[in-house]
Amino acid sequence: MTDTPDIVVIGGGNAALCAAITAAEKGARVLILETAPKPYRGGNSRHTRNFRCMHHGPLGPLVESYTEDEYLADLMKVTGGKTDEQLARLAIRTSEECLPWMEEHGVRFQPSLSGTLSLARTNAFFRGGGKSLVNAYYRTAEQLGVDVLYEAAVTHLELDGDRVARVDYTHEGKAKSLSPKSVVVASGGFQADTDWLARAWGPAAKNFLIRGTPYNRGVVLADLLDQGIAQVGDPTQCHAVAIDGRAPKFDGGIVTRLDCVPFSIVVNKDAQRFYDEGEDVWPKRYAIWGRLVAAQPDQVGYVIIDAKSLNLFMPSVFPPIKADTLAELAKKMGLPADALDKTVAEFNAACGEQSGFHPTELDGVATSGITPPKTNWARPITEPPFYGYSLRTGVTFTYLGLKVDENAQCSIGDRLVSNLWAAGETMAGSILGQGYLAGFGMTIGTVFGRIAGKEAATHAN
């Protein structure tokens, strides 16, 4: 592109692409600035698998119905009411028309993945996962004449009163700038900047793993907040889950999850248990364990199971550590052997009647007389070989973001910024004050990406 585009979209994930496609269809000349190189384009969106969608009657891969009120109630439950209800309802209501829109723009769906039947009614799964969605959108965008620059990192937006006057970025080692008519920010949260995480959360955050892209470092977010653009969401909080401790620092994605906690005991590096492993079925507890592990010394936990539980959960990406005796397992995992022996012996002694054991239901098979108790699936760890996994805290996203209105527009003081819109993770704090509802991230990105694209194009035309 030789001349200045009408619209610059910052970021190259789901929200950015939905905005770019919508704006291009309205006739605007759009440039996407994506900081990642092409093989890593698509941010966290490339790790996703579904989006949550309201519907009246069967829709695409979705069965039965999922009403606005039920959807909102589900959201209120996880956020504890920390939700802008008006924006939430907008996202929910619009999600229904998103599904056919996505199909028209190349996304393909499939029945819910095996092992996720509970989501068949509420969440539409992308065939091939989020990267295939991202690929399809890039194809569509390119057909619409959208230009894409990879390895183009936006460093600063120059504000002039209530408008963005200039976008500064680096590309191929050179500093560049553009002055488009409209700007859409869709560059995600700041979780990949572990220094920032450590400032917000405390030094323990240095030991966290980042489940998604290393490129969401919050550069644009910080730049805008520093200049007084309205913010939303708790700056100290992030969404985190417990994942395989051997996962890579970044981009481990979905495969690093571990589903074995309910059938295990979990100890810290001193071989002490610290929480009820059987509190609830795993998907519901998944997020809690991220925090629990973060609170342990060195931010690490160790899951111990025995042979009878090995096949009760989804296979893990790395094979478990295996040993014929607990002492050997302790050695292999770097745990104090005597302490582990004692913890396991106490736990085993506290196990009672197990005939009602049922791996997929709250079975009430509980311990008695130990703290913390294990309130379901409590079976003694006795049958060799023994298996172990280490657990670490894996950050999914951060809550701090740009505050937007129902047009996805940003504001400064009490005024709107006349040519700045935000979509996706970077404004999700407007709706998700805390907690997380599976599939809602992509809903927010799609709904507000399309709104931002439309508004930005209207402003530019």
Next chain:
Amino acid sequence: MQTDFLQEARRQAEICNACRYCEGYCSVFPALQAERAFSDGDLTQLANLCHNCRGCYYACQYTAPHEFALNLPQALADVRQDSWEEFAFPRAAGKAFQKNGFAIVLATVLGFALLFWAARALATTGGEGFYAVLSHNAMVAIFLPAFLFPLLSIAIGLRRYWQTVGGAPVRLSHLSGAISSAANMRNLKGGHGDGCNFEDEDRFTHARRYAHQAIMYGFLLCFASTSVATLMHYLLDMPAPYGLFSAPKVLGLSGGTLLVLGCGKMIWLKLRADTSLGATNAFGGEITFTGLLGFVGLSGLLLYAGGNSGWMPALLAIHLGAVLAFFLLTPFTKMAHGFYRMAALVRDVQRREAG
């Protein structure tokens, strides 16, 4: 089999089994997800279920430069290619031809030479048309063994395959299930009906499926043409040559045309596709074999066209030489994949029945 290929496929299969995002693309994933640990036989079966549509490569968030370096299409292609060599009877022939385009060309030239020699040495004085060049009995003497030997070889190969993957006794319902999914190449539609990713990175098209269908049906029509002619010769006492609207000619002409177009398109597609998503070391062998198959069709059509000219004896020797090479090479080249794939589909029907 080569343990490093198997080990690499196992490593990747374990990652896929924890991910499962691709389960909607093809029958590899449901079969993969039915296991927790992958034996060599499991991997061989998965490899032969894969038809290299590449959907799972372009959709994968873990491809290089990510440290997981997923490239399932290649990992399975390597195992698959290796399994065909391993199961071939005689094994040495599998090793000689599967990956070696030059050896295939050489064998074809030898086929020409044999036929030219035969035409000269066994020249007849009696027969009409083609049989004036080479007597019917001489043709049978050359082609009957050339037809039966590959059949025997493939039967042995399939037996080895069946033992490796731990197949159960085959029932009719297994076969019909497998045939119906092969007949419309259901899996080549990519699960969503948009086709596969091949010649243009992550774009889904039907080009490869159509090319493949043209080749398969073209081949089957040509085969039917020869079979019908054989039956007419022996049962109805109606020896060649046949008229333009006779069954052998109609089948042969349409089959030959499809074969030429299909092979041409397939080569064009293969040259555009990313070779690193297949068994790279077998690329030359595959392309050359596709060329040979197309040439069988082309030389057959030329023979139809020039059947009454002075070129006929030469064209006949060339066509029959190519056919001879093709038959004899069938168990040792890409052609074998059709048989192993059918076996894999049958095995998959069995797995689904059992599970």
